[in-house]
Amino acid sequence: MTKIKVNVFNLTPLNKVFACFKVGVYHTSIVIGEEYEYYYGFCQRGITGIDGPEVINQLPSVMQGSFNSSHEIGETSLSVEECREICHQLKASDKWLSDYYHVLYHNCNSFTLEFCKILVGENNVQNYPYWVTRSESIGRFVFNISLSHFLGFVRYVPGFSFPKEVCNFNKYQGDSDPYDIDEVGSEGSDAVVTEPSHGKNQ
Template sequence: MEGSTLSSNCATSGTYEGYVDRELFLNIYDLTPMNAYSIWFGFGIFHTGIEVYGMEYGFGAHDYSISGVFEVEPRSCPGFIYRCSISLGHLSMSASEFREFIETMASDYHGDTYHLISKNCNHFTDDICQRLTGRRIPGWVNRLAKLGSLFSCLLPDSLEATTVKQMPEYHTYDDDDDDDGSDSGSNASSQDASQSDEVDQKVLLSPTPAPEIAFIKGISR
């Protein structure tokens, strides 16, 4: 049965000595407890994030035309039920190179462009996976979007948006090899204050307390 295949493929892979930080994981979460039953029929509603270098990166919805890409402690994304992780291979880029990559990605994934069917968190992780490894995430992870494109009128209203439940407050990344870190940090602080004014101190979609989330500030090449 297909559901059995999904369960067997969804297993945490071990790390290899010397590659612990560079191993790329797809972390999979249940959006609903009903997945425990529906997955046996080859169907489920999932959120995914990419884990590498000790952090997890995801994409969520909010109401503003700024980055919806965020980072959080691995396997602890708020609002979802962690299911498992799948190893996607290993990176050949350094932590600072990956940081530049994810900031560039963030410029293409604004919170107000999130769409359950055409541009959701699984599209984001699939895009990252293709760019970094040349492979796609397992097709069953985003099957909802494929079915939803045909039967969107049947989707419950509660699934029309995925929120990260926190204000879009950017995290400043400091490269240890950057001699100008203090100046860039100062500029980032000013820009962060400007962004805070833009969103007018509004909570995204829910004030529910959650594990700390830091948004990634997008950059363009």
Template sequence: MAQEKVQINVYDMFWTNEYTSTLGVGVYHSGLEIYGVEYSYGGHPFPLSGIFDIAPKDSEDLGEQFKFKETIYIGTTDFNPNDISTMIQQMGHKYQGDQYHLLHKNCNHFTAEFCKLLTGKEPPSWVNRLASVSSYIPFLEKALPKEWLTPMALETSLNQTCSETTQNSAVLK
């Protein structure tokens, strides 16, 4: 059996880490790299899989707030590319875009579960420390902007902003 390398690519969400890293809690995005493809999970407002793939370490594809931080070697797996494809399809039922939540079901939760399936090992705890800490400090979730937590809250916020902009434009005319 082939032994394929499994690693995690971690991205610094630097605009938030400026504030949280002094507390020992960073906000990171992660993806699992195997067979030259990086898999991750993100939110969107639809009840469809939120799992996506990108070229490894392609922070530009993720967006301007992401900056590649480091790669963490986890181990190897015997699963072949067809097995990986099947796993991603099955995990897509659990990791739907409209179920994303920054603290309770995020990219790091997906990466940890996928990593455990492939290698029996988990990523270092610091990768998802903010979510872990939030379970012990319940008010943390209330302190964060709702738009950061779920895609539905972000969509609602964007719709309100667009509506207000349209109303303000009409008043000015």
């Protein structure tokens, strides 16, 4: 049996201000048997984003912050080495490439939660500190609202929307010519031009 826990770190002093609401900017890592610790983040394109800190139970040197709390997730029937082998498989997966890191949608918390589910079972992660994702949920909501307003505004910016005349002309797409020429006489005679049948009332 191997114990699994998740460490939570503060990435900004403002976390203390909003501590009562459990809202802030947090980093999480997963600890396997008190021997190995892993996290996911962005380092450089083309390589895995999964790595481990230089010292267990501490932030990696590339990050600034402080320790917040530690949460016992449970135990897995896998050995430490078997857990590490699974982590190596995740490292080899495109899903956890550094390229795909996103602060709101695919980050360290996404990794620790998924890894915990793999190790202890999807229905056994009640002790996971879900509150670390609260700010992400708020951020995603604000982002989506802002984006929808922006796209709504862009519709009225010249060059980003079709004029009404162009939209109406789309009715004739597929016709070689929007008009049917019934007859064209010789030089000096009149040409009889009729409007397309689309626009006529039957």
